[in-house]
Amino acid sequence: MLKKNIVFVAQSLDGYIAGPDGALDWLHAIPNPTQEDMGFLALMDEVDAVVMGRTTFETVCGFDGPWPYQKPVYVLSSSLSALPAKAKEHASLLSGSPVEVLAQIHAEGYHALYMDGGRTVQDFLRADLIDELRITTIPVLLGGGFPLFGTLQQRMAFSHSRTKVYLGEVVQSHYVRNRIL
Amino acid sequence: MLKKNIVFVAQSLDGYIAGPDGALDWLHAIPNPTQEDMGFLALMDEVDAVVMGRTTFETVCGFDGPWPYQKPVYVLSSSLSALPAKAKEHASLLSGSPVEVLAQIHAEGYHALYMDGGRTVQDFLRADLIDELRITTIPVLLGGGFPLFGTLQQRMAFSHSRTKVYLGEVVQSHYVRNRIL
DSSP: OOOEEEEEEEEETTSEEEOGGGOOGGGGOSOOTTOOOTTHHHHHHHOSEEEEEHHHHHHHHTSSSSOOOSSOEEEEOSSOSSOOGGGGGTEEEEOSOHHHHHHHHHHTTOOEEEEESHHHHHHHHHTTOOOEEEEEEESEEOOSSEESOOOOSSOEEEEEEEEEEETTTEEEEEEEEOOOO | OOOEEEEEEEEETTSEEEOGGGOOGGGGOSOOTTOOOTTHHHHHHHOSEEEEEHHHHHHHHTSSSSOOOSSOEEEEOSSOSSOOGGGGGTEEEEOSOHHHHHHHHHHTTOOEEEEESHHHHHHHHHTTOOOEEEEEEESEEOOSSEESOOOOSSOEEEEEEEEEEETTTEEEEEEEEOOOO
16 A cells, blocks of 8 residues: 555644643634534544654543544554553554654555644654645634644755635635655 | 735745845746746835835846835944935935834824835834735745744744735735734
């Protein structure tokens, strides 16, 4: 099966995935009366596993509502030796470099991966292991917080594949890594 | 006449307006055989003057080709006492806080303004004096450089007004400041 690592993430207009003190309320500031999923369910159909860092995992565990992922979840952590008992029904723990982590996940038979969480996205981008970026921009300037992108040693070109506006306010663009340029 | 300050600027996917060492070549990385102006001429029709910082002014003066602005240009600088003689045909010099600068420009009869340059945009945003953001995103991660947005003391909500994809690769979104939320 084709190996593919897809980032699907929401950012503020100024490029933060969380505001000062980790604030996430702005993600739900746009009224969504039709429960528009903004491409999340289509993504879930395309991937066979989800990869995220410990911070994101703990955030997701704290959300109200049913467990959001219908696919196996891998949690990356260099500090945890085991996941809390309650979390084990949802996820397994992995550690190592991005290359090592991917090798383990591929060995378990999962190849199309949804990469989530700020630190994870930055680490995998630095290793040039991201094939697609699907970025949803919420029209607010947060003025500070945790940035989606970190520093890189070299430029990385992408090709735009599609843009869609949801709810009249939220712009989602998909980009594919262009390693030829 | 309606007072309005419009930012029209290109950024990388990771939010830089210039790469490390001020690199700007990536702005022209997407082939543009039809000389698509990407909304620049429409903007020029909407504004009656252009406001930019000294760094941007010097950059524009170094561009090949004819002078790009068909409207009066104000250059903001706290260090220059006069513009170089050659530049005076294109621009006048102003200094002061964003509020003071605007008062001077309005007093000269110009009210719809195109705000350009990184430092200028950040200073005017901090003073909540930007009414529209028109952001053109080029699909490249630069990994470092001069960021479009700086830190803010408080959130600022915007409303999305339109998004257009140019040349299949370049996504331009327009946002209007929403001071009610």
